[in-house]
Amino acid sequence: MGMTVIEGVGSYLPTYRITAQEIGEAWDGFRARGIQEKRVPGADEDAVTMAVAACKDALADASVGRNSLTTLSVGTTTPPREEGDIGTTIAEILGLENDIEVSVHTQSTRAGTRALLAAVRADGPALAVAADCPQGDPDDAIDHGAGAGAVAVVTGDSGPTVRQTATYTREFPGTRFRQRGSESVETYDATAYEREAYTTTINGALELLDDVPAALAPTAPDGSLPGRVGRSADVDSVHHLASELGDTGAASPLFGLLAAWDAGEETVAVLGYGAGSSVDAIVIEGALDVDWARPATDISYPEYLRKRGHVLSNGGDH
């Protein structure tokens, strides 16, 4: 593999924000672990619009112009259409050239690192974006923790280098899935089994690397699971933004990379975990300046339900 260089990075967070306390008061307790607050997409937002915003931010951060991009790769578990190429829509909105190679990766929260790997393997400057806005049933831990956001990366000539990549796959059925036609992510709901799937596959990927870096940026479905990986892999520095962003799905390991860079880490293993289960490990050496802070407007739980299109026939205090 040639040395791919990350030249620019960008991100996007929706304006609306809700606290764990506000959700917990509506449901007699907040059911996701290690999350203080999260962002909520407006009714006119989806993975496409969030991806576009992050891509614009990343292109503004890179010297590579949009007209010299050879590849656009998109990762999301929440494409707004089941069939119909959202990558094409994103490319058109961004005004990319018509000969660009476009791919969309989905079906698992590993989609974000799949998109990044497609950019790493591209022959020329590439744009990768992970954008996600998962939902669950309003009364469960998945929905309580479900956040939203997007991270985009531009590859080019100078910047941090991708040193090594590896992928580890082993089936753990039912750890996280969404049935055909459904908007709600589900789990089999066996905590020990899910923890085993997460740590086993991440450790499997780490063992494929020449060296385990001093900092990890794993997919963070909540603020608790990533710590288990740190303990089992004996790595002290585990970075994620679940506490302030909730579960950002396919974008979460890339938000973890931003957090690691912000903390001054020099070499980071980005670990894209997808239930089912598979892990992509992408070792990146060097860092870029990052700033993911965005203005926020706090909303109430009834406003949250309206923005998500949830209609409650029973349950909740509202």
Add this chain to the structure above:
Amino acid sequence: MGAYLSVPAWWRNLDGRYRLVVGECQECGGYTFPAEGACVECNAIDALTPTEPEGTGTVVAQTIIESGAPPEFTTLLDAEGAIGVVLVELDEGVRVPGMLTDCDPHDIGRGDRVTAVVRRIYEQEGITRYGTKFRPD
């Protein structure tokens, strides 16, 4: 907002809908939006060169819709309570219409600064129409 627009008619001006591409007149330097037909300033024919503005501008007129929206906007109205429709003078000088987003439209008025963002405008016949809205700075 309002009048039915077929997908092929919508598609013909994607550059304008997605990136506010305007026509810069080679005769008088004025801008025309959408970038088609004669120059609105001097009526010159075949004189428009497509130009992509920065997407920043100032609100010059506003209407708030709280009921009676066209059917394709009722889902948005149910979620947001009110829809702001504005005329924005872009910093390049051209005026373009659009909807507000990420705000209570009652808080926005003439003279406020806004930036263009791409959002879902509406869904019709199962097809999502994406386009430019304006977010307060």
